[in-house]
Amino acid sequence: MNRYLYDGTADGLLSSIAWILEEEPDPEKVTLAKRMDTLFEEGFTISTDATLAESLFFRLKQHAPDAAHTLYSFMLAEKEGMETSLLHYVSLAFKHGDKVKGYLTHPAVRDIVNVAQKAGRELHRMKGLLRFEKLQDGAYLAKMEPDYNIIHPLAYHFSSRLRAQHWFLYDVKRRMAARWNNGTLQFGTIEQFTTPALSEDEKKVQALWQAFFKTIAIPDRKNPRLQKSNMPMKYWKYLVEKQGE
């Protein structure tokens, strides 16, 4: 059984998969792992090639759009140690097309689909739970600490929704930011983050939202368990309506 290694980057992962699919007669029989550079590490290192990585993604997208979407969501999770599963999944996706998502009895498919679903779920949840605050200069800022690295797709979502305003997304843990202004979207990192001053009416609008949040619940039907299962407490930190609870 052949063992392959790659450099640990996303491009490296995808380009090694592309290389193996090209060169190995039976890709489902080989393994792929991140190179650790330990003394007795065995395996053949595949060099990273960004164009190869990209072309793999586009070919998969044409061949099995749904599987390519799963691959994309899986990559958001930045999971290590599942490279072999991903390799087998992509190989199966080229073989079976989009039907592969039903092949849940296969351990590699199940593992990849599971992780992809979790990342996809958080992305969908965040589209609702993200909260913008209006700053003194009229721009809007939303801070978040998601489990997965979802800032890219999230920013694209808001770029078609909040088109008329200037806004920032900031992933506090990863120090990554997205900025939308005058029709262009940019990504970058922020080394030193200082919280900017809020606009004058911001607290007033927040108080209105808090009041709405309180009154819209039916008092006879309090159900904190259901509330928490739909909206886990780890997201409360930046929720205006959950401040002071």
Place this chain on the structure above:
Amino acid sequence: MDILEKLQILSGAARYDASCASSGSRREGPACGTGNTSSSGICHSWADDGRCISLLKILLSNDCIYDCAYCVNRSTNPVERASFTAREVIDLTLDFYRRNYIEGLFLSSAVMQSPDQTMERMVMVAEALRTEEQFGGYIHMKIIPGCSRDLVRKAGLYADRISVNIELPSQASLQRLAPQKHKHAILEPMALIGREIATSLLERKASRRAPRFAPAGQSTQMIIGASPENDFQILRLSQGLYKKMNLKRVYYSAYVPVIADNRLPVLAAPPLLREHRLYQADWLLRFYGFSAEEILSDDAPHLDESFDPKTAWALRHPEFFPVEINRADYATLLRVPGIGVLSAKRIVAARRFSRITPEGLKKIGVVIKRAKYFITCSGRSFENPDQPPALIRQRLLLGESSEAPMSILPKQLVLPGLIA
């Protein structure tokens, strides 16, 4: 009165409205404006009662000239009254939307001076949001029964979804509890909306520039437990609304006793379990290929309290089971208690690759706690196949496999002389 107080009064008055859905519409949104809608709908928060908050749900006014027995806002009830100006609603909507608190606006109202005058003011809000503010988010508008056809048409042009509340499941109850509302004033706009939606869909097939009419369809709502109709009557009514009027959703709202009235039943608590069972039965109508007549009958017109309606059906139809997981078609799989749309689809998809074994069933994430009494898997059964239904009934009830118990089982007490 300041805006905060108004918001408290007018969102508090709207909270009993069950529908919150923001799905079913895809609106790109104007290039220079704010907002779009997504076809799957987005929840922005979950309230303390566990319900999804997706829309700014408010009444334009709670100052009502009508006197519906079941309603807090009835004219004879001494509650504080408030009305928003159009500007206030527009600003609230935009301020909330820009901060990503909401998907859009859900606007309803009490009848202020007349149905026409009220509806006109509601339409004005929607019109200003769409045209002056270039708002592309979701708008759900209630139609005030008795308003003119023109206003209904205008509402449909600006809103994603419009709805007319049926309120009560029969004409007799309507007459007794909401004497100012007439059946035809409710059904007529529903039919009109249905026709307009159908025409708009046809026109948009011919030309994508044709105006859209309520692209997310129409829904309605009825109050459960304030009047004596049984579940069978209610389900048949819903079935008719789905089939004949092409409604997207029927919402059921457990009657919450807000004021005493000798025309109303005395309830210890809102009939939540009954509402829950009706929603389950409604799913069976919409997604599982059941008819109201399969779920209930004149001899057994009430939904079972202990079992969900699908399990209840399965227990009455032992001849249908066991179902073989590897052979049964999708529609048959859907009839197995405990197997939902997702599980049935997974089973069908996984079968393409290999026969499913009992272990495989677990691997693809199908929970068989309830299903195990009703299926075989590659010819093997999980349970003794010859158990009489009565025994399965008992085991389901007592065993690990019953649903999470509802903490309160409100019993409905009906006052003597109420049943017509």
